[in-house]
Amino acid sequence: MADAKVIPFDDDRSRSGGAQRSARRRAAGPAVGTAALSALPGQQDAVQAQKAVQGVEVAQAHEGARRGGWDRRIAGGLAFLRRRVTGEYEVDEFGYDKELTDQVLMSVLRPMYEKYFRVEVKGIENIPSDGGALIVANHSGTLPLDGLMLQVAVHDTHPAGRHLRLLAADLVFMMPVVNELARKAGHTLACAEDAERLLRQGEVVGVMPEGFKGIGKPFGDRYKLQRFGRGGFVSTALRAGVPIVPCSIVGAEEIYPMIGNAKTLARVLGIPYFPITPTFPWLGPLGAVPLPTKWTIQFGEPISTDGYPVEAAEDPMLMFNLTDQVREQIQHTLYKLLVERRSVFF
Secondary structure (H helix, E strand, C coil), X not given: CCCXXXXXXXXXXXXXXXXXXXXXXXXXXXXXXXHHHHCCHHHHHHHHHHHHHHHHXXXXXXXXXXXXXXXXXXXXXHHHHHHXXXXXXXXXCCCCCHXXXXXXXXXXXXXXXXXXXXXXXXXXXXXXXXXXXXXXXXXXXXXXXXXXXXXXXXXXXXCCCCXXXXXXXXXXXXXXXXXXXXXXXXXXXXXXXXXXXXXXXXXXXXXXXXCHHHHCCCHHHCCCCCCCCXXXXXXXXXXXXXXXXXXXXXXXXXXXXXXXXXXXXXXXXXXXXXXXXXXXXXXXXXXXXXXXCCCEEEECCCECCCCCCHHHHHCHHHHHHHHHHXXXXXXXXXXXXXXXXXCCCX
């Protein structure tokens, strides 16, 4: 039998071949190992379990934040109620209750402002960050919702969160419940003395010079400004030395389209007008629901008054010119906004 050929272990060919095979194994080893490891069911389960744990931790953190937010709200609400019961809250000389306005009245009006009328505000930077200012706006809508929406607009969109103190008609303060709410919200009687005191205290005061002539005008005269009176608001601004900020409101005219006025019934009830709309009084209380129109409120360039002498407030010609200037600026802005408006409701 032939002798078997023996290949020594230290043969160069064997060594070189082994080295090459080892090198190939080393080069291919990590990729193959990683693929095999990632393909292992146990490893996949571990990764998924880790992700699940992380998701639970994030959910728990969010839930904790929500609970903490609710806890803070409940604690704040209880503290608010305690202060109301014990009388540990402040009102100013006009009856304005800042805490009640911020936490309750504004919260009630805000959904109507944001969701129902979807108010868009322009030119809020024209209201000064501090010091007094007199905002002069058009008035419309059959019911004075435009004044309330204007109050929310100033408070919620101004960087300084300023509060608007509206000057209201006598009728507002003759109604039992409305009188108390108006005082708490910071409204006061539309007289020059009260307005000047507020302006000198650095408050933002709002006035709608059209009065009942504007809010109670027929639907056919919508967005046509009525007379602004004799310019009493201009005289007040001059005496206090504060700027006049013209304001134009579009959208309020259509919430209650006034197609008629029952004057006899209005005289019997002692009110300026008794509106007849397409839905009121035909649908009863349901007819009092305003139409969901889209609103735009624009604050114009302020008109400075601090450059006039003290006696300027007694100059009737100057009062007429400044009043006409404010009125024309508001009317021009109304026409501009109406041209830009896509729809009454959108």
